[in-house]
Amino acid sequence: xxxxxxxxxxxxxxxxxxxxxxxxxxxxxxxxxxxxxxxxxxxxxxxxxxxxxxxxxxxxxxxxxxxxxxxxxxxxxxxxxxxxxxxxxxxxxxxxxxxxxxxxxxxxxxxxxxxxxxxxxxxxxxxxxxxxxxxxx
Numbered sequence: 001x002x003x004x005x006x007x008x009x010x011x012x013x014x015x016x017x018x019x020x021x022x023x024x025x026x027x028x029x030x031x032x033x034x035x036x037x038x039x040x041x042x043x044x045x046x047x048x049x050x051x052x053x054x055x056x057x058x059x060x061x062x063x064x065x066x067x068x069x070x071x072x073x074x075x076x077x078x079x080x081x082x083x084x085x086x087x088x089x090x091x092x093x094x095x096x097x098x099x100x101x102x103x104x105x106x107x108x109x110x111x112x113x114x115x116x117x118x119x120x121x122x123x124x125x126x127x128x129x130x131x132x133x134x135x136x137x
Contacts, residue, residue: 014041019052025078026071027111028068029065029066029067030068031064036068041068054070054073054079055068056069056070056079056082056083058086082110085103085106104118104121104125108121
């Protein structure tokens with residue numbers, strides 16, 4: 001996302017942004033059978049091996065989905081919080097405490113997005129949901 005309120009995913013350029021120090025964290029969700037090449041995180045492997053990038057992994061739904069979380073050294077707190085959110089995301093107390101927009105805000109902050117971009121994203125998806133359900137905007 002950009003500071004001018006555009007929704008611009010970092011898909012395909014996460015590694016470049018991280019190596020430039022412009023993105024502290026990236027995460028990928030791999031459904032069962034999807035390779036790292038198909039998912040887009042295969043190029044992270046040599047940087048993980050060298051220690052230039054740290055990797056955390058979370059498996060959900062009996063291993064059907066694997067989350068691969070990458071962070072820069074010194075930003076492990078972001079990855080650990082991301083792991084915690086993934087692990088607790090189905091907990092009723094957690095879901096009652098944080099609504100969906102709260103989770104988008106936390107996720108955006110962890111990924112290093114500007115607050116204005118996260119708010120623009122929330123506004124955009126809220127409008128889309130309202131349109132899909134026939135609610136007036």
